[in-house]
Amino acid sequence: GKRELVESLPAAPRGVAILNQDDPRVREMAAYTQARVMTYGTSPEAHLWADEVELMGLRGVRMTLHEGKTSVPVEASLLGRHSVYAVLRAAAAGLVEGLTWEEIRAGLASRGPRPRMVVKQGRDGIVLIDDAYNASPPAVLAALDFLAELPHAGRRVAVLGDMLELGPYEQEGHRQVGLRAAEVLSELVVVGEAARLIAEGARSRGMSAARVHWAADSGQAVDVVSSILRPGDLVLVKGSRAIHLEQVVDALCDEEATIES
Numbered sequence: 001g002k003r004e005l006v007e008s009l010p011a012a013p014r015g016v017a018i019l020n021q022d023d024p025r026v027r028e029m030a031a032y033t034q035a036r037v038m039t040y041g042t043s044p045e046a047h048l049w050a051d052e053v054e055l056m057g058l059r060g061v062r063m064t065l066h067e068g069k070t071s072v073p074v075e076a077s078l079l080g081r082h083s084v085y086a087v088l089r090a091a092a093a094g095l096v097e098g099l100t101w102e103e104i105r106a107g108l109a110s111r112g113p114r115p116r117m118v119v120k121q122g123r124d125g126i127v128l129i130d131d132a133y134n135a136s137p138p139a140v141l142a143a144l145d146f147l148a149e150l151p152h153a154g155r156r157v158a159v160l161g162d163m164l165e166l167g168p169y170e171q172e173g174h175r176q177v178g179l180r181a182a183e184v185l186s187e188l189v190v191v192g193e194a195a196r197l198i199a200e201g202a203r204s205r206g207m208s209a210a211r212v213h214w215a216a217d218s219g220q221a222v223d224v225v226s227s228i229l230r231p232g233d234l235v236l237v238k239g240s241r242a243i244h245l246e247q248v249v250d251a252l253c254d255e256e257a258t259i260e261s
Contacts, residue, residue: 018092020085021046038096040088048092053084057150065091072101076108080146122252124231127152131238132245135163137173140238141180147236148184154232155186159225159248161218161239162192170194175201182207187228189213191221192243218247226251 015035020026022041030037039046042053044066052064052073060077063084076087087108094104120128131143140160147156158181166173174194178201181188188211190198199212213228215221225248229235235252239245 016096018089018096020088021049022085038092040085040092042084048088048095050084050088053081055081055149061087063087067095070101072105074105074108080142081149082142082145120249120253122235124229126229126231126252127234128249128252129234129236130246130249131236132161132241132249135161135238135240137163137166137169137177140177143236143238144177144180144184147234150234152234154234155230156184156236157187157189157225157229157233158185158236158238159189159191159221159245160195160198160236161190161243161245162194164194164240164242171197174198175204178202179205185211186233187211187213189215189221189224189228191215191218191239191245195239218244221245221248222251 015033016038017029017033017035018038018040019029020041021039021043027039030039038048040048040050042050048065048067050063050065052062054062056062060075061080061083062073062075065072065074065088074087074091076083076090078086090108091104094107099107118130120130122128129143129147140163144158147158160177160181163170163173163177174197178188178198181198182202182205185202185207188199188202188207190196190213193216196214199214202212203209213224215224225235229252237245237248
């Protein structure tokens with residue numbers, strides 16, 4: 001795991017371990033490396049830390065980064081609360097590589113880190129959050145949290161695919177996603193055999209069976225989604241690459257009309 005990776009880093013000054021100070025398990029890894037340690041987080045205990053975090057909905061995230069006596073306001077085109085750590089990781093890596101703060105700010109504001117979630121304008125005033133290429137329980141839970149945080153007058157709908165290769169965590173991982181889905185969504189569409197467990201989780205949290213839909217594959221999912229959507233719906237599409245949920249995204253988009261921040 002990560003600890004073995006950290007142990008295998010070359011000794012300082014060549015090796016550098018960039019570690020999340022906010023995660024106790026990761027923080028403890030500092031003891032196992034001879035490399036220089038650079039920590040990041042949301043408290044002044046870290047070498048690089050962030051505060052004044054402002055989530056700007058679909059326009060990304062804004063925060064102030066601090067390192068020593070330096071404080072720098074930055075913006076990034078990333079979505080959701082978990083993006084704070086992606087910004088911190090990228091900035092920490094930049095500092096280790098010897099980039100200036102101007103270069104780091106420009107990099108965050110322009111190319112990257114790029115959002116995995118792409119926001120697209122669908123037909124009939126539907127807004128799509130396309131995240132159809134990877135899925136793990138923490139990533140899907142974070143995407144549902146983001147959906148819940150967005151100011152939106154219409155309904156929230158999600159199309160969630162199987163999360164593959166979870167091993168013994170498969171049942172519990174899918175169930176946790178279902179529980180959160182029931183709290184956030186007006187309609188839930190699950191795709192694939194393992195995703196039935198997401199549906200079970202949602203129903204056990206009180207989501208009515210009439211609002212939970214199962215599809216065997218992405219082709220079937222297109223039909224189901226088309227039948228339930230209303231103008232103005234906000235739709236999250238998220239699943240492992242193997243489920244091919246991009247077919248659902250393509251069906252709901254008139255063309256590649258990506259909303260620019």
